[in-house]
Amino acid sequence: MRRSGVILAITAIVLFGAWWFYESRDPVPWSDIEIDKLRSLWIGGLPPVPPDPSNRVADDRRAAELGHKLFFDPRLSGNGNVSCAVCHQPARRFTDGLPKGRAIGLSKRNTPSIVGTAYSPWLFWDGRKDSQWSQALEPLENPAEHGGNRMQYVRLIACDPEYRAGYEALFGTLPDFSDYSRFPEAAAPGVNPEWNAAWQLMSSEDQERINEVFINIGKMIAAYERLLLPAPSRFDAYIEAVLDGDDIAQQMIFNDAEIRGLRLFINDARCTECHNGPLFTNNEFHNTGILSYPGEVPDRGRSNGMRKVLGDPFNCLGHYSDAAERRCAELSFVRTGIELVGAMRTPSLRNLEDTSPYMHKGQMISLAEILDHYNRAPPAMIGHNESSPLGLSRSELRQLEAFLETLAAPPATTTQWLAPPDSAN
Numbered sequence: 001m002r003r004s005g006v007i008l009a010i011t012a013i014v015l016f017g018a019w020w021f022y023e024s025r026d027p028v029p030w031s032d033i034e035i036d037k038l039r040s041l042w043i044g045g046l047p048p049v050p051p052d053p054s055n056r057v058a059d060d061r062r063a064a065e066l067g068h069k070l071f072f073d074p075r076l077s078g079n080g081n082v083s084c085a086v087c088h089q090p091a092r093r094f095t096d097g098l099p100k101g102r103a104i105g106l107s108k109r110n111t112p113s114i115v116g117t118a119y120s121p122w123l124f125w126d127g128r129k130d131s132q133w134s135q136a137l138e139p140l141e142n143p144a145e146h147g148g149n150r151m152q153y154v155r156l157i158a159c160d161p162e163y164r165a166g167y168e169a170l171f172g173t174l175p176d177f178s179d180y181s182r183f184p185e186a187a188a189p190g191v192n193p194e195w196n197a198a199w200q201l202m203s204s205e206d207q208e209r210i211n212e213v214f215i216n217i218g219k220m221i222a223a224y225e226r227l228l229l230p231a232p233s234r235f236d237a238y239i240e241a242v243l244d245g246d247d248i249a250q251q252m253i254f255n256d257a258e259i260r261g262l263r264l265f266i267n268d269a270r271c272t273e274c275h276n277g278p279l280f281t282n283n284e285f286h287n288t289g290i291l292s293y294p295g296e297v298p299d300r301g302r303s304n305g306m307r308k309v310l311g312d313p314f315n316c317l318g319h320y321s322d323a324a325e326r327r328c329a330e331l332s333f334v335r336t337g338i339e340l341v342g343a344m345r346t347p348s349l350r351n352l353e354d355t356s357p358y359m360h361k362g363q364m365i366s367l368a369e370i371l372d373h374y375n376r377a378p379p380a381m382i383g384h385n386e387s388s389p390l391g392l393s394r395s396e397l398r399q400l401e402a403f404l405e406t407l408a409a410p411p412a413t414t415t416q417w418l419a420p421p422d423s424a425n
């Protein structure tokens, strides 16, 4: 008995020694091919925010200032309590810490960050919007979110002296909305029967006058959102050291586990098939076999989102867009196909700190849980899971997790834009 105890102890020591030796080896130097991959992920390669020809005030500072005020203004809601910042909280990288957004009611999906969305050709998990300005209009009239109507919002712009003056300086004189027989208290097309009835009674010219101002609210909010950009993280400092060939700096910035995790990320774990480029997203839609939210039918994702964006009067091809028609390349060459059933937009991985729960309905709480999911690649509940099992060991999964944590960084935006403006109500 005693002898077998000793053998057991020796085996344990040998195994531990072998593991320790494996873990503490010096990491292999990066190959040229790997260095190219690393450079492609580096924030230093991020181009300036692309122009948005569909929004002529996209880069107008005055529009951004008004958009900033609108973003934090709870008067833009049905109950006077909901601003965009209720769900997109600056302190949480513009998310809310909930599985699904919550304001007047419950949103259908998880609240994504807004940081860096100016680079995204598609907005929402299913990409049903193709510009930031058009996106911003949807929560305003969503009964579960801001729950108001466009007539009410347009009147706020007309009646608040600061909004009115700022608006007119940007877009010209506002129409006169004071005649309540033509412009009732509340009106909007859509799900609210009273508002919809009031809307349908209006002349199409008056509907157009309201739409014009409503659209410009979205365009001002978008001008603000374009200022919310990601900053270099510890990962980027490491890449800079790699590109400079500075071994000492590399060792000071990343530990071995993080280096190994990064190597897995770009090679064996195949993450860069979708999470690529300086924002760690290919801006495409993929089915990765994420389980449905408990008690709900699986989300059809992009296959519905694609139909919605093509039929949206507020898309880049519509007459509210300031773009010349031929510049709507994304919309004109939109990808369709059966593989889009259950597909969601690849999210950036630069906002993982403080943005749990993750995935389109907040189905996952921790990074460990996510990595376990990719390692198993279970069959999808709807459509087809594009990824296949990875066969990584537990310690490899921990290394991947350690690497993902190095991507955290606060937004590059000055603090002035991260809090409500002084003049906000």
Ligand code: HEC
Pocket: 071, 082, 083, 084, 085, 086, 087, 088, 100, 101, 102, 103, 104, 107, 108, 109, 110, 111, 112, 113, 114, 117, 122, 123, 124, 125, 126, 132, 135, 136, 137, 139, 140, 144, 145, 146, 221
């Ligand atoms: C009740 C919470 C809530 C409020 C209020 C809210 N949002 Fe959102 N936001 C969400 C949710 C949930 C999604 C994802 C919905 C989906 O994909 O179907 C989202 C998505 C977005 C996106 C897309 C991000 C991406 O990566 O695709 C942007 C941009 C955004 N919201 C901006 C705004 C603005 C601007 C306002 C104010 C006008 C606003 N939101 C108000 C919850 C909210």
Ligand code: HEC
Pocket: 265, 269, 270, 271, 272, 273, 274, 275, 285, 286, 287, 288, 290, 343, 344, 345, 346, 347, 348, 349, 352, 355, 357, 358, 359, 360, 361, 367, 370, 374, 386, 387, 400
């Ligand atoms: C086939 C494309 C694809 C591959 C490969 C892929 N991802 Fe994803 N990733 C996605 C999509 C799409 C989502 C959103 C899925 C959803 O919500 O249904 C996502 C979500 C995530 C999230 C959650 C982010 C958030 O804010 O909610 C993390 C973290 C993540 N992936 C990390 C990884 C890692 C690490 C790997 C490699 C092991 C990987 N991904 C491989 C496409 C991919």
